[in-house]
Amino acid sequence: MLTVNKILPQGLGLAPVLLKRAATVELDWDVRQKSRFDATDSQGRHLGVFLPRGTVVRGGDVLVTESGDMVRVLAAPQPVLVITPCAEHGSPFDLVRAAYHLGNRHVQIELRPDRLQIEPDHVLADMLRAMHLTVREASEAFEPEGGAYAAGGHGHTHDHGHSPEVNPPHGAPGHVHGPGCGHSHAHDHAHDPAPAPAPRGKPIGIAIKIEAAPHVHGPGCGHDHGDGHGHKH
Template sequence: MLIIQKLLPQGEGLAPVLLKRAGVLALPFAHRQHHEANLSNGEGLELGLRLPKGSTLRGGDVLVAEDGSLLRVEAAPEHLLLVRANAEHGKPGDLLRLAHQLGEMHVHMEAHDDHLRLPGDPQLAQWLERQHFVLAPEVAPFDPPALLSQLPEVMEHNHDHDHHDHDHGHAGHVHGPGCNH
């Protein structure tokens, strides 16, 4: 097993020729949330990810293995939900309010002008349908921006919001409908 202990965000400091020669490690979003994991590169090479606690892999990041080899991280295609406001049953601002509510629930998302992209969670889909949002399935790479609740410097200060009283020690856990927190 090849051990990986170093992360270069977006290949910072590497020459373009080295980035071009790097192998590719395509991972779904959930797997990119773990700082320690045993993975496979899809070609039979076993990898031991041993990054500093709190590390999250983003598309374009570069991992440096113990033998000096480089792996460029890519967001693998996965099942997603495209969420749009309902023109018949909705009102202006519904999508913005939903994005705020999902953020409060710690649901990862990509926000676009006219839609949100969310993990393809069946419970989440049912909850959104009950609120009359228009949903469409999609298979695509998912690389949402980090949630503020995941940033160590934000987590260390005292929160004055009741919804932050639960334990944040459950890396990779997505809060949403059906969550018992």
């Protein structure tokens, strides 16, 4: 058995020629949403897959074995319900309404520009037909939308990290921080130091009154010494 403990989303970083040469393994959605499973690849090799918990495997991902072998994942066709607007009096907006009601029921949905796909459920099929949508059964690869805040899978995710730009591209507005921008603003701004509180109790430094030496008049003392002192002879 080959042990798989690494996954490359969509074969990221691999040359196309390596992807074409790699063995393949077909997996339906029930298996691909698990992080631990067994499978057999196109070369007849038994795979024991042990991925980090919460990992979701998508069609086009590449599994890497402990020995470095690569196995490309194919999303296997499986029974699904294909939901489209009524050809006579429907509109694309009907798909938005359908996705809203299905989402309220926590149904896994594959979103496409012209249709929705869900796993078979006759109750949901009746509800959708009552909303004047067309529902048909088919066998298709199923890739439901990943949760916007899912910690596990790597469905349609993009890195929107805002690294600070000293000189943003010409014409591109810089990011303005403010309420609702979603960034954590640590209060580490430089503020003028607050005035020191008034001392409480007896001050440590006590002024000492020093008695000045009595002034002695004489030459150079700078005082005007008139001759009218009235000396008695």
